[in-house]
Amino acid sequence: MKRVVAEFARDPGWRTVRPPLTAMDDTPAADLLATLRDAQFDMPGYPRL
Amino acid sequence: MTARLRGVLAPALTPFNARLEPDPARFIAHCRWLVDNHAGLAIFGTNSEAASLSVAERIVLTDALVEAGIPASKLMPGTGACSITDAVALTRHAVGHGAAGVLMIPPFYYKGVSDDGVFAYYSEVIERVGDDRLAIYLYHFPLLTQVPITLGLIERLLKRYPKAIAGAKDSSGDWNNSKAMIDNYGHDGFDVFPASEALLSKALAIGGAGCISATVNVNPAGIYAVFTQWNQPGGEQLQAQADVVRKIF
Numbered sequence: 001m002k003r004v005v006a007e008f009a010r011d012p013g014w015r016t017v018r019p020p021l022t023a024m025d026d027t028p029a030a031d032l033l034a035t036l037r038d039a040q041f042d043m044p045g046y047p048r049l
Numbered sequence: 050m051t052a053r054l055r056g057v058l059a060p061a062l063t064p065f066n067a068r069l070e071p072d073p074a075r076f077i078a079h080c081r082w083l084v085d086n087h088a089g090l091a092i093f094g095t096n097s098e099a100a101s102l103s104v105a106e107r108i109v110l111t112d113a114l115v116e117a118g119i120p121a122s123k124l125m126p127g128t129g130a131c132s133i134t135d136a137v138a139l140t141r142h143a144v145g146h147g148a149a150g151v152l153m154i155p156p157f158y159y160k161g162v163s164d165d166g167v168f169a170y171y172s173e174v175i176e177r178v179g180d181d182r183l184a185i186y187l188y189h190f191p192l193l194t195q196v197p198i199t200l201g202l203i204e205r206l207l208k209r210y211p212k213a214i215a216g217a218k219d220s221s222g223d224w225n226n227s228k229a230m231i232d233n234y235g236h237d238g239f240d241v242f243p244a245s246e247a248l249l250s251k252a253l254a255i256g257g258a259g260c261i262s263a264t265v266n267v268n269p270a271g272i273y274a275v276f277t278q279w280n281q282p283g284g285e286q287l288q289a290q291a292d293v294v295r296k297i298f
Contacts, residue, residue, distance in 0.1 A: 001263060001264075001267065002064075004298075005266065005267065008267075013066065016064070016065040016069065017065070017098065018065055018098055019069075032297070035297050036294075036297055039293055039294065041267075041268075041297070045082065047078045047079075047081075
């Protein structure tokens with residue numbers, strides 16, 4: 001979830017999670033974001049850096 | 050507390066900076082966007098990484114939201130804790146701000162505890178907070194906690210504390226359980242929020258209050274549209290569109 005917010009906010013800082021959780025790896029994140037784009041998903045008006 | 054919260058709530062994500070400290074500026078911006086898109090804020094839920102936050106950090110973040118002008122009437126902070134002392138401190142703080150309610154997970158470290166024990170936990174918190182404005186939403190997440198909020202427990206709590214027990218978030222993923230909560234106690238003003246928007250139309254059709262779903266963090270407008278239009282022409286399509294996003298996550 002945070003990885004998606006980071007993408008749409010253009011803010012990599014959103015990727016950070018507290019241990020013991022770990023941030024999503026780039027490969028599954030890229031797959032997730034591609035799937036969302038295919039579904040025409042958007043977060044309109046989300047505040048960007 | 051203020052008027053009852055109904056609708057679509059996000060267990061708002063908690064941003065951290067590079068030192069792993071909570072980041073109030075990002076938190077406020079995220080919550081403001083959610084509120085602007087008609088979502089309520091169930092801050093400090095599971096997807097908020099609440100179990101990784103201290104009492105002091107939760108208080109600072111709540112204060113930051115209120116000071117930034119986020120209406121307390123949109124807040125349902127998670128205040129459950131394994132320690133009664135911590136739960137009381139967090140709940141008092143939320144009530145003091147005028148939050149619409151608090152979402153209370155039961156103490157979850159010890160497994161196999163009895164309904165009597167869980168009843169005593171909630172009872173102790175309610176008595177110690179001692180404030181007529183208190184509205185507790187019981188957080189049923191048996192897969193994670195292994196401490197269920199049983200129907201029998203709800204009934205006992207409602208009988209003893211009809212004003213303070215306001216409803217539940219049902220994260221069981223079991224529609225029959227959500228339905229039983231609504232069917233049995235909805236008429237007593239017990240507001241039930243399934244934890245997935247996939248159940249939103251079904252829940253609303255029998256008297257549910259909305260949903261508290263992680264996906265609200267990224268799709269608040271789409272899910273709110275289901276809440277407002279589920280029984281209107283096009284409602285099924287809105288539900289289907291929300292389901293598509295949900296399934297991706």
